[in-house]
Amino acid sequence: MNITKYKGWKHAATRYKKLRLVSFEMPWSWYHLRHDILDENRDVVLFTKYPNFWERLILKRRSPDFLESWRPKERACTRVSKTFDFTYTLKSGEVQKRRATCHLERRTWCWRWIPWIKTQIISMNVTFNDEVGEKSGSWKGGCIGCGYDIQPGETMEQCLRRMEKARDF
DSSP states (O other): OOOOOEEEEEEOOOOTSSSOOOOOOOOTTTEEEEEEEEOOOOOEEEEEEEEHHHHHHHHHHOOOOHHHHHHHHHHHHHHHHHHEEEEEEOSSSSSEEEEEEEEEEEEEESSOOOOOOOOEEEEEEEEEEESTTTTTTTOOOEEEEEEEOOOOOOHHHHHHHHHHOOOOO
């Protein structure tokens, strides 16, 4: 087998030579297309659109810079977030009482090469004021935040109560 040089890299597919792994995008793999911050009525407060495969290939559009897109998201999240009481019971019977700050997010994905095939998920992002869970207070630490999928027609508080019953930290 011949070893070819391309930009200084040696490509070889023999078991005696170092194998260079190559990855490429499959047409049916999911790509993050849009991220929305929603208010309590599920109206869009802020959105970030990411370019799809064809926009990146033909129009040379790039994804927004992380810091440029993060600061407006942080301001929008603090504007629409709500705070609720959260109670978690450990396996030992000890009760942890925390304050949970919640806001809604909608994320949209599309197929990489076929952008009209899409899926959306609306989830609730939860941040606790202190560690929650079995490992809270230990060197490993407990959970300080999580996300949970919200059902259609469900409010943030109803989703948080459902999470209290179903989720183990």
